[in-house]
Amino acid sequence: MTYEDLEVFKLVHQLVIDVYRIVKKFPEEERFRLCDQICRSTSSIPANIAEGYGRFSLKERIQFLYISRGSVEELKYHLLLAKDLSYISITKFEELRSTLDITGRMLNGLITSIKNAKKPRYQETRKLRNQDIMKP
Numbered sequence: 001m002t003y004e005d006l007e008v009f010k011l012v013h014q015l016v017i018d019v020y021r022i023v024k025k026f027p028e029e030e031r032f033r034l035c036d037q038i039c040r041s042t043s044s045i046p047a048n049i050a051e052g053y054g055r056f057s058l059k060e061r062i063q064f065l066y067i068s069r070g071s072v073e074e075l076k077y078h079l080l081l082a083k084d085l086s087y088i089s090i091t092k093f094e095e096l097r098s099t100l101d102i103t104g105r106m107l108n109g110l111i112t113s114i115k116n117a118k119k120p121r122y123q124e125t126r127k128l129r130n131q132d133i134m135k136p
Contacts, residue, residue: 003046003053008106012045015099019075026087034087038078044071045103058118062111069107072100 003009019042023035045068052064076097083093 003050006049006110008103008110009046009049011099011106012049012103015096015103016042016046019096022088022092026082030087034078034082034085038075038082041071041075041078044068045075058114062114065107065111065114069104069111072104072107076100 019038023030023038026035048064048068048071052061052068055061055064079088079093079096079100082088083090088096
């Protein structure tokens with residue numbers, strides 16, 4: 001499985017495309033200010049998912065998923081600011097916010113599943129311990 005197979009990656013990749021289209025409509029004076037920040041935080045989400053999957057250890061993968069989750073929260077603020085400055089509608093803000101909430105929950109689920117996959121199962125651990133005890 002690659003990162004491109006993850007549902008969270010597919011969702012957030014589409015979000016990046018949508019957000020890039022939205023910021024094209026922002027005022028020109030925001031091009032190197034808010035637009036740039038929004039684009040960076042948006043693209044950081046799938047980029048960190050991808051980078052995590054390119055790492056060797058699960059610990060590193062999880063760390064990059066944490067960074068991705070942080071970018072979700074950063075983007076939520078940037079979009080709130082864009083809404084409050086009337087660069088995006090309340091409806092569009094709520095739609096994007098909902099997608100980001102779902103993304104955050106999906107990232108949390110992915111992190112949890114990776115952490116659980118790292119832990120040895122109780123019965124297997126118990127069996128190994130019993131084998132060690134039985135050794136002369």
